[in-house]
Amino acid sequence: MPELSYYVILNANAGTANATGIDATALARLFEARGLLAAIDARKELPLSERIADAMRSEAPTVVAAGGDGTITALAAALVGSDKNLAILPLGTVNALAKDLHVPLEISEAVAALATGETHRIDVGEVNGRIFLHKVVIGLIPGVAAGREYIRGRQDTAAKIGFLRYFFRRLARAKRMAVVIEPGEGERRIERVQAIAVASNSYDEGVGRFFSRQSLDRGTLTLYVLHHFNMRDFLRLTTSMLLGRWRDDEALSVETVNSVTINMRKDLVKVMFDGEVETLRTPLQFAIRPKALSVIVPAEATATVAAA
Known part of the structure; x- marks a missing residue:
């Protein structure tokens, strides 16, 4: 057999x-x-x-x-x-x-x-001992993502309009939060931010490249700090993403780290964990686990993934 x-x-x-x-x-x-x-x-x-x-x-x-x-x-x-x-x-x-x-x-x-298909090893991120593959987001975005659950599976116009209204209401009422950021190889600092994302590896710039990664095995995390995010920021940053040059936006700072700890006054915080809204206990301790996962990659894509 x-x-x-x-x-x-x-x-x-x-x-x-x-x-x-x-x-x-x-x-x-x-x-x-x-x-x-x-x-x-x-x-x-x-x-x-x-x-x-x-x-x-x-x-x-x-x-x-x-x-x-x-x-x-x-x-x-x-x-x-x-x-x-x-x-x-x-x-x-x-x-x-x-x-x-x-x-x-x-x-x-x-x-x-x-x-x-052929095997290829990729990095994974870790936060408080839990594995993630894409990113963990703190702040404004998890609240918006929670609203998405109300229209999951619905394609009607009313649902989409309702979500847009919800999104812009959240945007108008969003407040910045104070967080303590302590990179593994850097100085501890306190910042007031709208949102923070920690990603396994980094997202690429380029026309039409929305939150896509060419390389998944660089062995680093990328820290994205959104300092403010009002309607003007939303329109400007969205346009920058469409044009493929968003990393230098005035509202955003980007930092490569091997590990980072993020803390705040709350004992529990809602995050978007690889696209799902979850609650984690603070402080949030992030690390990268280089090439810890073996994945099957289409043969024609192996050279592209390995060379990136």
């Missing part, structure tokens, strides 16, 4: 899973069509942690996250330091890591890419 090659964890509630009709049967057919032996876990009645534990106990060398960024981050946290690889079938709304790794966003093409 041939050995199991892939263990697939399917999140049927991910952003595009229902819209595209992707279920366990459809996925199994896609793998079979490519001659790939896979176990499909679509047990949505079980906690994700139990499903991940079963995947880790399986004989499959590659565990596939068929879902959005939240599913991918949860699975990656278990895979860090193991001998298993992470592969992605993007079924989320943003699909940030899939885009960074040049994984096709069309599911049949993503499955096809697994057949010839």
Whole structure:
């Protein structure tokens, strides 16, 4: 009997899973069509942690996250330091890591890419012992992201208009917060800020490049500090991003660090953790774990990812 090659964890509630009709049967057919032996876990009645534990106990060398960024981050946290690889079938709304790794966003093409995919090691970020793959954001943005939950899954115009109103109300009422920033190799300082983001590696400039990373293995964190963010800042910064030259914006400072501690008066703080709103305990202690995660990258993208 041939050995199991892939263990697939399917999140049927991910952003595009229902819209595209992707279920366990459809996925199994896609793998079979490519001659790939896979176990499909679509047990949505079980906690994700139990499903991940079963995947880790399986004989499959590659565990596939068929879902959005939240599913991918949860699975990656278990895979860090193991001998298993992470592969992605993007079924989320943003699909940030899939885009960074040049994984096709069309599911049949993503499955096809697994057949010839190659392993590549990438960095992961860590905050208070928890693994993140993209960024952790503190301040204005988590509040805005929380409002997004009210329209999740809705495409009607009324929902979109309602979210825009919510966004601009939050923007108008937003207050700066005092934070203590202590880089691992730098001086401790206190700043009043609108928001702070800590990212694994750094986001690239370039026309049409919105929060994308060409390199995921530089071994550094990037600290983005948004000092103020009113309507004028929003319009200017958005325009700068469209033109691909946002890093020098007057409202923003950018700093490369290996580690950083961020503290404030609150014992608990809401953050946007790889796209999901969560509550963490302060102080927030960030570090980078260089090349701690093995991922499957499409063969045609390997040279691009490795050379960046």
